[in-house]
Amino acid sequence: MTLQQIYFGYFATMMTIISLLVVSRKNPVHSVLWMLVLFVHMAGLYLFLNAEFLAAVQIIVYAGAIMVLFLFVIMLLNLRKEEKEFRLQKQWPVSAVTAVLFLVVLVSILGKITVLPELGEYSIDMINAQGSLMTIGNVLYTKYLLPFEIASVLLLVAIVGAVVLAKKRIE
Amino acid sequence: MVPLNWYIILSAVMFSIGMFGFLSRRNLVIMFICLELMLNAVNVSLVAFSHYLQSINGQILVFFVITVAAAEAAIGLAIIIAYYKNNPTIKVDEINILKG
Secondary structure, three states, rough: OHHHHHHHHHHHHHHHHHHHHHOOOOHHHHHHHHHHHHHHHHHHHHHOOOOOHHHHHHHHHHHHHHHHHHHHHHOOOOOOOOHHHHOOOOOOOHHHHHHHHHHHHHHHHHHOOOOOOOOOOOHHHHHHHOOOOHHHHHHHHOOOHHHHHHHHHHHHHHHHHHHHHHHOOOO | OOHHHHHHHHHHHHHHHHHHHHHHOEHHHHHHHHHHHHHHHHHHHHHHHHHHHOOOHHHHHHHHHHHHHHHHHHHHHHHHHHHHEEEEEEEEHHHOOOOO
16 A cells, blocks of 8 residues: 555545535535535645646636535525425435446446556656646647637626526516 | 556546435535536546546546536526526425426
């Protein structure tokens, strides 16, 4: 058992436990707060995988923006009454069986990956020499320029759509 | 060295937990949180593949997944608020206006 495996083991165990907590809490605010803890752990795992930029984006965008949006919406809705009721739908045993079967299938297929295709050019030494942000930027603004522009249009549509949906009707 | 399979199995476990939550919870906001959980589970596997194949494409894909997740959260939560103004409930088994 090397140090790396212990590190991974800590993160994997915590992420599984926190995911279960996120799904099972009755109060949505508690779910969101556990989700924040989960995002911090995921950022740690990304750092472990040499993805420093994504670790930063995970904290800034997910924890800083999306989860705050969730908290604001929970604050706007009045959920006191619903917290007292049973938290699962009627069909929850069926969905539990479905999820477990899905997990068994996924693990039995994906757990056996041994043959990998040939390695690409972005080795750790190369990324470290150039810098993580520089490497991603170079690829993002050349090879993936069109998807990047489409993503910006998508965000614009989301902004306009959110404003139109949430604003008051003016008679 | 940590084998790649461990990351994939971690990702599969998180995805299944999110799937169970999405299929079984009554609260619409928590269903959205479970959706984010599933997207994040996929992100873990993408970053792991990107690291082990020494390719940068996985990280770029994660970047786009985060963008789509942000757009989806904004629109979805706006729809929830718009619905809540008309019918003050967010229990999915009571949102059945479309039912004939």
